[in-house]
Amino acid sequence: MKIKSIYLFTLPALLVMLIFYLYPIALSFKMSFTDFTGVGIANDVGWKNYDRIFSRQRYLDAIQITFTFSFIVVIIQNLIGLFFAALLFKMPTIRNFCRAALFTPSMMSFVIVGYVWQFIYSPYNGGLNSLLGSIGLESLQHTWLGDPSTALFAITATHIWMFVGYSCAIFLAGFANIPADIQEAGRLDGASAWQRFRYLELPLLAPSITINIVLSTIGTLKTFELPFIMTGGGPVGSTRTLSLEIMQNLFGQYKFGFAGALSIVMLIVIIFIVFFLNRFLKNKEDNL
Amino acid sequence: MKKTKLTGVALSLMIASSAIAKNVTLEVTAWKGNEAEPAGFGTLLPKFHAENPNIKIELNYISRGDTNVVLPPRLQSGKNAPDIMMVDMPLVKVWGDAGLLKDLGTDSSWFNNVLPSIKNSLISNNALYVQPIEVVGLGNFVNLDLLAKAGISEPPKTIDDLLTACQKLDAKGIVPMLFSAGLSGSMFVVANGIDLSDAEPWALGSGQSKFADNQGFNKSLDITRQLIDANCFDPKLQAGLDPWTTSLTEFRSGNVAMLPQGAWNMKAFDEQEGLNYVFTSLPSNQTTGIALDTFAMGWAISSTTKHSEEAQLFLDFFSRDENLAILLKEDSGYSPYSNGTSGLSSLAQGYNDARDAGNIVMWPVYMNHWPATMEAATIDGVASLLLKPSMDNEDILEVWDEVVEDSL
Structure with missing residues (x-):
């Protein structure tokens, strides 16, 4: 009886989840089998939308681009974030100021960041090319967003710049949780700074690593803002992520049914990746 | 009886007037x-x-x-x-x-x-x-001062005039034109493609006629290659050029001689001190050029x-x-x-002349002649050509046919 009444207290939360999370997903799933245009009647089209996703190279490319973007950002953003956190942990006098400075870009609007970096990458008098020219590296000047081989990496760099402070803040919180006596014991045993970081701090940062990797993976798999603003998915679809494809189908082409099918594919991909990633990282934590 | 009728009429008029004045x-x-x-x-x-x-x-x-x-x-x-x-x-x-x-x-x-x-x-x-x-109107913005520096007195209206102008401007070290795949290049290719096409735009947009077999669009892509050969623009720079920020800034700053864009920019260009420009038709096989209306x-x-x-x-x-x-x-x-x-x-006289001559092409996506998905497909197609001018027209146009097929 007592256990039953405890479960009753979860009902409001379950109800909220049902209405605001599960119901929209079920609705999207239902919509993905129709030709709904956002208004009017939705006609049943069976598996046609899914068939189109897996039979057209364009959508498979979008999935691959999303994975590439996500992989690069998750790895580099977290490595740089960890580097800054380790550095700032050792410098308490400037830690708070630097943490705030690093965190600021992540609080800025994607629109502003996108446009500013678009000007920096501009082939005509853009900041990056001008800088390279002024230090005698003209040979490295490039059409960063205009070349399909560099456009995705240019956007990736912007995303990393924007969110590296976010990762750093989480790692710094992890460093703060490391007991001082463990550090002290390491020093007394004669461990070098690198050895203390590698064998003491890094294993104890495992929960922070898990949070950072899971959050940045989910965030990057869903990304569309920077590609939308900086390149519109071009050139030649080289920066067209799955989320951007969904946006363009929804609000540019009014293909709500098809966008629904793409959303379901994306949801399955994200659940699959995050589930196994989380399991892998948790196992690592438990084995420490 | 008469009094009752008059009262009835008066009441009706009151009700009617109150309804009107509501x-x-x-x-x-x-x-x-x-x-x-x-x-x-x-x-x-x-x-x-x-x-x-x-x-x-x-x-x-x-x-x-x-x-x-x-x-x-x-x-x-x-x-x-x-x-x-x-x-x-x-x-x-x-x-x-x-x-x-x-x-x-x-x-x-x-x-x-x-x-x-x-x-x-x-x-x-x-x-x-x-x-x-x-x-x-979507047409060609032309900086008259830069043209004059290259000894050109009139904005180009035909493809031959455009090719000559590009060569002269390039020889003087002036950037002849911007041709962003995102707008300017797509405008040029679509306008010339439809103008030279023997099929109606809605036939292409409904799959009745194929882009890959269309002489007009094949020719339009060939003309784009001619522009590249005449140094009208650096094709690789144009593939990812933003048509809404960088392109407009470059033209407004007087760094480029020609920019295919929309007439809505005229107000902003008018306010730019020292910018001596006109808005004219897109160069084409017509003597007046083409007015690309939307x-x-x-x-x-x-x-x-x-x-x-x-x-x-x-x-x-x-x-x-x-x-x-x-x-x-x-x-x-x-x-x-x-x-x-x-x-x-009056700065748009050149564009008006093309309209008056009836040389008007309607932007097909915004007339529902082509499916909305063709907008992105056109941009991708033009970008592909700019990145690799040697590619076959068929490779670009077959994708457009596929996009039309998907929308049916």
């Missing part, structure tokens, strides 16, 4: 009328109210992007729809086909006066859901409005040339009606 508020949504794009609404709405004192207009600014998100749920609910909405042709197709817009009827006084180039395309499923209020916007009435008659009065107000001219002047647009006043200054 105050009505019309909710109008538009992506014009804010501070950035006033479009003369500050003058027009008080004028309308002065003429119709019992009708109050509640104008709600909703950006074009937000229109896609905000209005469909309201329309779909059937109870909370605005009375009048600013629409473009893609919206007319989606909302009209779903029965959410009122059929305005082709017997309207203004319909017979609509420009022939757009008249038939306004009819969707045997119904007329939109009253056009603006046509926008349907910018119109008014539609919700099928569930309770104020149909008053909404009709609002539309009639905008169909009158003296009112529409105020909007068009502030918005640098063309009237969608024959003999309507143009909102463009």
Whole structure:
């Protein structure tokens, strides 16, 4: 009886989840089998939308681009974030100021960041090319967003710049949780700074690593803002992520049914990746 | 008996007059009328109210992007729809086909006066859901001072003139033109493709005719290669060039001689000190060049409005040339009606000449001649060509056919 009444207290939360999370997903799933245009009647089209996703190279490319973007950002953003956190942990006098400075870009609007970096990458008098020219590296000047081989990496760099402070803040919180006596014991045993970081701090940062990797993976798999603003998915679809494809189908082409099918594919991909990633990282934590 | 009749008549008149004098508020949504794009609404709405004192207009600014998100749920609910909405042709197709817009009827006084180039395309499923209020020109902005430096006295109108101009400008170290795949390049390829095509644009957009087999579009891509060979632009720089920021800044700064873009930029260019420019037609095989017109916007009435008659009065107000001219002047647009006043200054004479000669191509996506998905496909196709000019036309055009097939 007592256990039953405890479960009753979860009902409001379950109800909220049902209405605001599960119901929209079920609705999207239902919509993905129709030709709904956002208004009017939705006609049943069976598996046609899914068939189109897996039979057209364009959508498979979008999935691959999303994975590439996500992989690069998750790895580099977290490595740089960890580097800054380790550095700032050792410098308490400037830690708070630097943490705030690093965190600021992540609080800025994607629109502003996108446009500013678009000007920096501009082939005509853009900041990056001008800088390279002024230090005698003209040979490295490039059409960063205009070349399909560099456009995705240019956007990736912007995303990393924007969110590296976010990762750093989480790692710094992890460093703060490391007991001082463990550090002290390491020093007394004669461990070098690198050895203390590698064998003491890094294993104890495992929960922070898990949070950072899971959050940045989910965030990057869903990304569309920077590609939308900086390149519109071009050139030649080289920066067209799955989320951007969904946006363009929804609000540019009014293909709500098809966008629904793409959303379901994306949801399955994200659940699959995050589930196994989380399991892998948790196992690592438990084995420490 | 007589007294009773008189009382009855008097009562009827009172009821009728009170009905006429009843105050009505019309909710109008538009992506014009804010501070950035006033479009003369500050003058027009008080004028309308002065003429119709019992009708109050509640104008709600909703950006074009937000229109896609905000209005469909309201329309779909059937109870909370605005009375009048600013629409473009893609919206007319989606909302009209779903029965959410009122059929305005082709017997309207203004319909017979609509420009022939757009008249038939306004009819969707045997119904007329939109009253056009603006046509926008997409043409070639030309910096006359830079042309003069290269010894060129007239803006190029034909392809041969353009190739010669590019060579002369390039020889003087002046960047001849910007050709972003995102707009300028797509405009040029589409306009010339349709102009040279033996198939109608709606035949290509419905899959009845194939892009891959189309002589016009094959030729248009070949002309683009000729422009590359004549050093009109660096193709690799154009593939990812932003047409809305960098391109406009470069032209406004006097760094480039020619820029295919929309007439709506004229107001901003007019304010640029020292910029001596004209807005002219896109170079083509026609001696006047081509005017690439596009349907910018119109008014539609919700099928569930309770104020149909008053909404009709609002539309009639905008169909009158003296009112529409105020909007068009502030918005640098063309009237969608024959003999309507143009909102463009004399700097657009070259573009006007092409229109007057009938050398008009309508931007097919915004006339619903091509599916909306073709916009991105065109941009990708032109970008592919710019990145690899040696690629086969077939490789580009077959993708366009595939996109059309997917939309059917």
